[in-house]
Amino acid sequence: MDARLYDMGNIDIAWCPGCGNFSILTILKDALAELEIDPHDLVIVSGIGQAAKTPHYLKCNLFNGLHGRALPPATAVKAANPRLTVIAEGGDGDMYAEGGNHFIHAIRRNPDITNVVHNNMVYGLTKGQASPTSQKGFVTPVQITGVYVEPFNPLAVAIALDASFVARAFAGDQEQTREILKQAVRHKGYALVDIFQPCVTFNKINTYKWFKEHTYYLDETHDPRDRVAAFARATESERLPLGVFYISPDRAVFEDNLLAYRDNKEPLYLRSTDRQEKLSNLLNSSK
Amino acid sequence: MNSSDLSVVICGEAGQGIQTVEHFLTRVLKHAGYNVFATKEYMSRIRGGSNSTEIRISSRRVYAFLDRIDIFIPLDKDAVSHLRHRLSSETLILMDAEKIGTQVDVEGYRVVNVPFSRLAAEAGGPIYANTVAVGVLAGMLGIEAGIPEWYIKDRFSSKGEDVVGKNMQALGKGMETGSGLAASSGLNLDITKDSQISDEIILAGIEAVSMGALAGGCDFIASYPMSPSTGVLTFLAEHAADFGVVVEQAEDEISAVNMALGAWYAGARAMVTTAGGGFALMEEGVSLAGMIESPLVIHLGQRPGPATGLPTRSEQGDLELALYSGHGEFPRIILAPGTIEDAFYLTRRAFYLADKHQVPVFIMTDQSLADAFYNMAPFDLSGFEVERHIVETDKDYRRYVITPDGLSPRGIPGYGDGLVVLDSDEHDEEGHITEDLDLRTRMVDKRLAGMKGIEAEIIPPELIGPAGYSNLIVCWGSTINAVREAMERMGRDDLAALYFKQVHPLHQDTAGYLAKAGKIINIESNATAQFARLLKIHTGLDIEDKILKYNGLPFSVEEIEEKLSGILSM
Numbered sequence: 001m002d003a004r005l006y007d008m009g010n011i012d013i014a015w016c017p018g019c020g021n022f023s024i025l026t027i028l029k030d031a032l033a034e035l036e037i038d039p040h041d042l043v044i045v046s047g048i049g050q051a052a053k054t055p056h057y058l059k060c061n062l063f064n065g066l067h068g069r070a071l072p073p074a075t076a077v078k079a080a081n082p083r084l085t086v087i088a089e090g091g092d093g094d095m096y097a098e099g100g101n102h103f104i105h106a107i108r109r110n111p112d113i114t115n116v117v118h119n120n121m122v123y124g125l126t127k128g129q130a131s132p133t134s135q136k137g138f139v140t141p142v143q144i145t146g147v148y149v150e151p152f153n154p155l156a157v158a159i160a161l162d163a164s165f166v167a168r169a170f171a172g173d174q175e176q177t178r179e180i181l182k183q184a185v186r187h188k189g190y191a192l193v194d195i196f197q198p199c200v201t202f203n204k205i206n207t208y209k210w211f212k213e214h215t216y217y218l219d220e221t222h223d224p225r226d227r228v229a230a231f232a233r234a235t236e237s238e239r240l241p242l243g244v245f246y247i248s249p250d251r252a253v254f255e256d257n258l259l260a261y262r263d264n265k266e267p268l269y270l271r272s273t274d275r276q277e278k279l280s281n282l283l284n285s286s287k
Numbered sequence: 288m289n290s291s292d293l294s295v296v297i298c299g300e301a302g303q304g305i306q307t308v309e310h311f312l313t314r315v316l317k318h319a320g321y322n323v324f325a326t327k328e329y330m331s332r333i334r335g336g337s338n339s340t341e342i343r344i345s346s347r348r349v350y351a352f353l354d355r356i357d358i359f360i361p362l363d364k365d366a367v368s369h370l371r372h373r374l375s376s377e378t379l380i381l382m383d384a385e386k387i388g389t390q391v392d393v394e395g396y397r398v399v400n401v402p403f404s405r406l407a408a409e410a411g412g413p414i415y416a417n418t419v420a421v422g423v424l425a426g427m428l429g430i431e432a433g434i435p436e437w438y439i440k441d442r443f444s445s446k447g448e449d450v451v452g453k454n455m456q457a458l459g460k461g462m463e464t465g466s467g468l469a470a471s472s473g474l475n476l477d478i479t480k481d482s483q484i485s486d487e488i489i490l491a492g493i494e495a496v497s498m499g500a501l502a503g504g505c506d507f508i509a510s511y512p513m514s515p516s517t518g519v520l521t522f523l524a525e526h527a528a529d530f531g532v533v534v535e536q537a538e539d540e541i542s543a544v545n546m547a548l549g550a551w552y553a554g555a556r557a558m559v560t561t562a563g564g565g566f567a568l569m570e571e572g573v574s575l576a577g578m579i580e581s582p583l584v585i586h587l588g589q590r591p592g593p594a595t596g597l598p599t600r601s602e603q604g605d606l607e608l609a610l611y612s613g614h615g616e617f618p619r620i621i622l623a624p625g626t627i628e629d630a631f632y633l634t635r636r637a638f639y640l641a642d643k644h645q646v647p648v649f650i651m652t653d654q655s656l657a658d659a660f661y662n663m664a665p666f667d668l669s670g671f672e673v674e675r676h677i678v679e680t681d682k683d684y685r686r687y688v689i690t691p692d693g694l695s696p697r698g699i700p701g702y703g704d705g706l707v708v709l710d711s712d713e714h715d716e717e718g719h720i721t722e723d724l725d726l727r728t729r730m731v732d733k734r735l736a737g738m739k740g741i742e743a744e745i746i747p748p749e750l751i752g753p754a755g756y757s758n759l760i761v762c763w764g765s766t767i768n769a770v771r772e773a774m775e776r777m778g779r780d781d782l783a784a785l786y787f788k789q790v791h792p793l794h795q796d797t798a799g800y801l802a803k804a805g806k807i808i809n810i811e812s813n814a815t816a817q818f819a820r821l822l823k824i825h826t827g828l829d830i831e832d833k834i835l836k837y838n839g840l841p842f843s844v845e846e847i848e849e850k851l852s853g854i855l856s857m
Binding site for chain 1: 486487488489490494498501502504506507509526527528529530531532533534535537538539541542543545546547548549550552553554555556557571572575579665666668669672673675677699700701702703704705706707708709710711712718719720
């Protein structure tokens with residue numbers, strides 16, 4: 001499929017020139033095109049933030065909801081209509097701070113959705129405060145003596161929760177990131193793709209150059225089925241690994257467990273709403 | 288004692304099986320052709336404390352809490368002190384003297400020793416004491432043994448013949464004792480039976496809400512457990528496979544409401560069930576529903592606040608919370624069923640209204656309605672079809688196309704050639720984020736224009752009593768039950784009640800009803816008369832006479848009668 005199918009034409013994009021989000025947008029469109037996903041069968045759910053605006057910039061069905069709340073509606077969309085391809089997308093503040101509780105429980109539920117997180121280690125839209133993934137010592141107008149709380153490690157948390165699929169990528173490497181993203185979307189179950197994304201305006205520390213120097217790719221010696229090894233890789237801090245860290249061998253998918261689909265595989269909206277007979281029986285059982 | 292209307296109260300610790308007795312006895316009584324009503328009050332704990340259930344058995348339909356206790360069965364020593372204020376010299380106390388008799392002060396009361404524990408032990412063990420108790424009451428009322436025997440077989444046959452047999456023995460011993468008591472205790476009962484009642488249904492308010500949701504086409508519920516609203520979640524879970532309902536216990540109420548909105552977006556018919564504290568967390572979702580013009584059904588079971596308040600008690604304190612919840616301006620609908628029948632019909636209607644008008648719709652109940660049950664004619668299921676207000680999109684589909692009535696046809700992803708775009712930011716007709724401030728004004732106007740359609744189908748308040756009233760009670764939700772019964776007892780031809788089952792927006796006839804009254808009395812279960820305040824905003828009328836209660840218990844018939852009589856004699 002031609003990635004131009006996802007182009008929105010001449011639209012105003014709210015990102016700063018040079019923002020890592022542009023690269024992620026291109027990667028996303030390319031990956032979806034290569035996976036032959038029709039925009040009509042695609043729903044992107046996002047929260048609030050610069051990253052969460054992404055779905056407005058490609059052709060798709062989109063639910064741009066509230067800050068931190070991409071994952072609950074994304075889970076519900078998939079549960080209401082399992083035929084749709086569902087992506088929950090946003091930034092590190094959106095997914096890991098405001099939405100932290102949902103992040104944990106989405107992993108536990110394991111709906112068949114892809115969770116794309118633009119991780120720039122800073123708050124952009126609110127002008128430069130620390131994010132949950134900001135590194136220690138990072139000075140901001142709020143954290144004026146530098147960040148002194150422990151950074152959130154989304155990969156380690158996800159692996160600890162036996163997440164179905166856990167990967168990290170870098171927006172500066174379109175080719176590899178596209179492949180990781182494709183693998184995540186194809187994966188049946190919850191798939192986390194944390195993407196390092198340089199913020200050219202508010203993060204002068206974690207720049208394109210910094211990420212290049214501080215990352216490396218997992219090679220074939222890493223077995224993504226090995227949870228302990230995956231966890232060890234996720235906690236490395238000198239140079240940060242990229243690639244697929246972990247694929248859980250035996251996670252059942254949320255929507256497959258729902259009793260609503262036990263006897264009927266149709267999306268909810270296609271089902272008959274005539275319940276007279278069943279209701280009548282139910283009423284009779286209350287006699 | 289009123290010979291045609293008996294009030295039986297059983298009180299004991301949590302875990303002693305009071306609810307088992309309640310279920311058993313009310314079903315048996317209904318099958319025998321008696322009108323029954325049951326209401327419970329309980330503490331927020333799993334074991335211990337003092338919980339009680341009141342079961343009324345009557346010649347006519349009864350649906351409200353009565354202070355008077357005709358027969359009292361204390362199951363432990365604390366039960367007597369817990370309810371002493373409601374006992375009178377007329378009350379017949381059936382007490383197991385061998386078990387608790389020496390520990391309680393019942394001097395001056397009519398006490399009859401019934402050895403529940405010994406009879407249970409003879410039948411097979413202490414767990415059969417509940418069946419003995421049912422047997423005693425059934426015996427006193429002269430109910431034919433076949434009815435409780437049917438119940439035992441129906442309920443316990445899955446547990447084996449031994450259990451059935453021991454229950455039968457316990458029942459027999461209880462009934463024998465009860466028959467003897469009927470003669471010796473001087474009970475002069477004359478409760479009329481009606482064979483048609485045995486074919487009626489018995490449902491609790493919370494079950495009626497749940498069945499109303501199923502009837503309205505609900506196929507998705509996400510919620511976090513919270514008294515007194517959890518029963519909807521458990522009911523739909525029980526019937527999830529049969530009715531095709533996605534049921535999810537969310538990690539918190541924020542997640543629950545956002546899931547419900549995601550579900551509607553993808554074509555489901557979703558609801559949440561919660562109480563005030565949980566609803567407080569859902570407010571952002573109500574506002575989101577307003578912005579994205581999404582249907583949403585919210586069952587808000589009220590209990591006393593603020594904060595955790597009295598978790599297992601009742602209040603009508605969240606009207607203004609629901610009315611003003613969510614930032615920004617957008618339409619909403621608030622329904623307040625007072626009866627169990629209305630809980631069914633209005634919840635069913637809530638889905639229709641939400642889907643048609645693309646707004647959040649509240650169903651406000653409270654603990655007293657949720658947990659109460661009585662016999663009633665089966666609901667009328669005919670002539671109602673669930674309408675799905677979704678459209679197949681074309682390739683130029685715009686979710687928020689501006690129309691004269693404010694409603695834009697609602698498409699869903701994957702159904703048609705269009706794309707469905709929605710945004711919590713202000714948006715253009717396609718649904719994309721905008722900061723065009725002229726468009727902003729048009730979008731606000733469009734959203735608020737939806738009120739016209741909503742106003743065209745407001746449920747009018749129901750007038751109960753004479754049309755030529757000079758005194759008018761105004762109430763909303765569950766308060767109507769005690770009000771109705773108090774009015775029946777008073778039998779005045781100048782007193783009527785206006786029962787509001789939709790409290791927002793209010794029906795246009797409201798002001799006219801109020802204007803006809805010489806005296807208006809507002810009755811509601813909160814401290815600040817929230818509904819009276821709402822009526823003032825709507826009609827300009829200040830209601831001076833108010834009967835308010837906020838100790839966590841529902842109004843009793845007697846207290847309304849007494850307070851009304853006081854106000855009306857002034």
